[in-house]
Amino acid sequence: MARALSRGRRSAGDEALIRSLYNEHGRSLLAYATRLTGDRAAAEDVVQETLIRAWRNPDVLVNGKGSVRGWLLTVTRNIVTDRARARDARPKEVAESPAHTAVERDHADAVVDSVVVLEALATLSDDHRDVLIEVYFHGRSVSEAAKVLGVPPGTVKSRSHYALRALRTAFRSDKTALREVMG
Incomplete structure (x- = not known):
């Protein structure tokens, strides 16, 4: 006490x-x-x-x-x-804003895009798909692609035209289906 x-x-x-x-x-x-x-x-x-x-x-x-x-x-x-x-x-905290972009970009969109493109390519005929692969993925000119594929350059041009048209149609139908699903 x-x-x-x-x-x-x-x-x-x-x-x-x-x-x-x-x-x-x-x-x-x-x-x-x-x-x-x-x-x-x-x-x-x-x-x-x-x-x-x-x-x-x-x-x-x-x-x-x-x-x-x-x-x-x-x-x-x-x-x-x-x-x-x-x-x-402590490291400085930076508010997320358009002026401060992420250090590393998110690659999820690129992965989704490549999956969508591969699925669309799978719907094409072998001839159309081969032309697009040679011209767009391998970066060959029309004459180089024609030599690799063993077809005339005019055939490469027409096949690439119809292949791209088919891909556009496939992408449009995918967007329409996506809009319907999303409501």
Whole structure:
């Protein structure tokens, strides 16, 4: 019981000490913290944290070693430094916006497109599919594709024309079917 009573007296004394510290040094601490942080609200938080540390260590303030204001300003500077280091330790968060695109593009659309194209190619005749593969996938000219396929260049042109027309029709029907499914 004596211990609880002494704690009550001590906390009342500590509270009075902190009040007097705030009255005497609060403005200069706030001005210093504002200068260091550049933000009044953050500076108020720093001053509050400084006074909490003073409340936790009252013996440092009354031991007669050094200046009380010097100790408080040093604690303030250390708190600001610790907060800056903690903030810099994490990577900066960037809001997702059109100005900030993803570092790596999502390849899902390309995968879907290739699956759709392969399915559409499977619906073509072998002759039409072979012409498109030679001309578009292998990048051959009409005459080169004609040599590889063993057909005249005019045949390559007409087969590619009809193959592309069939693909357009297949893609349109896929879009129509997709719209019907999606409602």
